[in-house]
Amino acid sequence: MKRFTMKDENFTCEKCGKNVEKLNYTARDHCPYCLYSKHVDIMPGDRENKCQGLLRPIGIEKFKDTYKIIYQCEKCNQIHKNIMAKDDDMNLIIELSQNTN
Numbered sequence: 035m036k037r038f039t040m041k042d043e044n045f046t047c048e049k050c051g052k053n054v055e056k057l058n059y060t061a062r063d064h065c066p067y068c069l070y071s072k073h074v075d076i077m078p079g080d081r082e083n084k085c086q087g088l089l090r091p092i093g094i095e096k097f098k099d100t101y102k103i104i105y106q107c108e109k110c111n112q113i114h115k116n117i118m119a120k121d122d123d124m125n126l127i128i129e130l131s132q133n134t135n
Contacts, residue, residue: 041079048072049088057119064089064103066121069130073107073114085110091126093133094118103130 042056049070056062061079064071071089076082087109094101095115102115103122118127 037077037080041081057121059120060117062119063116064091064119064122066119067123069103069122069126071103071105071114071116073109073112085112089114089116091130094127094130101127103127 040061042058042061044056045054045062046052047054047065047068047070050065050068052065052067054062054065054067063075063078069091071091073085073087073089074081074083085107087107089105090108091103092106093104095104096102097117101118103118105114105116106112107114
């Protein structure tokens with residue numbers, strides 16, 4: 035089972051440069067404007083991953099009553115998944131859904 039450390043922080047997206055506000059209901063782990071994330075965790079919220087590469091959104095998968103964004107790290111190529119947030123750009127989510135079987 036994964037250990038979850040709550041890290042809900044404001045940040046500046048390294049891909050699009052926009053300021054991203056924390057979610058205030060769970061940990062913010064990706065940019066709602068471009069959907070990119072950063073490969074910073076080994077266990078959710080620990081910020082111990084030395085890779086630090088950008089996680090490029092490549093697809094979507096159904097997860098319970100929501101969806102997960104599927105990412106591929108641009109530095110190490112590892113696949114990673116994050117639950118979508120309520121304020122994510124739905125046009126980008128729809129575009130990603132076309133990449134998923």
